[in-house]
């Protein structure tokens with residue numbers, strides 16, 4: 001079924017939505033409908049969580065996996081917070097949320113992580129959707145073996161301030177936009193707020209906020225366990 005989806009500020013886009021009969025048949029056929037939301041999650045914040053929930057609901061997924069990137073190759077410009085902290089913040093954020101789970105397979109892998117390798121590690125019977133912010137979606141054609149990525153998944157794109165949805169549609173005509181509020185929140189901004197002591201309590205789940213503050217994770221001196229990094233799932237892949 002094709003329905004028009006309105007992304008704020010742009011023309012309505014036409015998007016494929018799973019038709020009801022197929023979604024109902026999946027459990028009977030043993031087909032798992034999985035969304036993958038990858039990123040550095042440094043830290044995880046409300047826009048990630050809202051995007052995950054919207055994808056579950058609008059694309060009728062069975063589950064959304066929050067997949068922290070190990071060594072994002074497109075992020076070699078910045079030192080990432082240690083994987084153990086990023087993982088713990090995701091755990092705190094999604095605790096007991098139906099349909100949400102953590103997948104740490106990219107943290108287990110040595111060296112640069114490529115989304116295509118991650119996707120190929122799922123059973124072929126699993127129906128995969130890749131959930132990407134519009135900024136990350138625009139960068140997808142720079143990912144390693146990106147055509148194979150696009151062949152393997154459905155692309156669910158989250159509107160993001162600063163990225164024109166029509167540009168994404170030009171680059172990736174098969175992309176489907178989630179119909180959700182545009183949230184101007186970023187990890188970069190939260191790290192900076194924490195560093196200079198500005199309040200950010202309502203931009204992340206409270207438990208994540210307290211974890212950051214208790215450990216002084218983004219404080220000037222802070223963040224013991226830091227590692228360098230470079231994957232493609234970072235700004236997407």
Ligand code: ATP
Pocket residue numbers: 038039040041042047048051131132133134135136137158159160161183184185186187188189234235236
């Ligand atoms: P950073 O500023 O450190 O890059 P980030 O907020 O972009 O942090 P990431 O972990 O890089 O968070 O993003 C993971 C995924 O979530 C990416 O696909 C990114 O585009 C998407 N995303 C993050 N924040 C938003 C947002 N506010 N709106 C839409 N998508 C978002």
Ligand code: MG
Pocket residue numbers: 234235
């Ligand atoms: Mg980012």
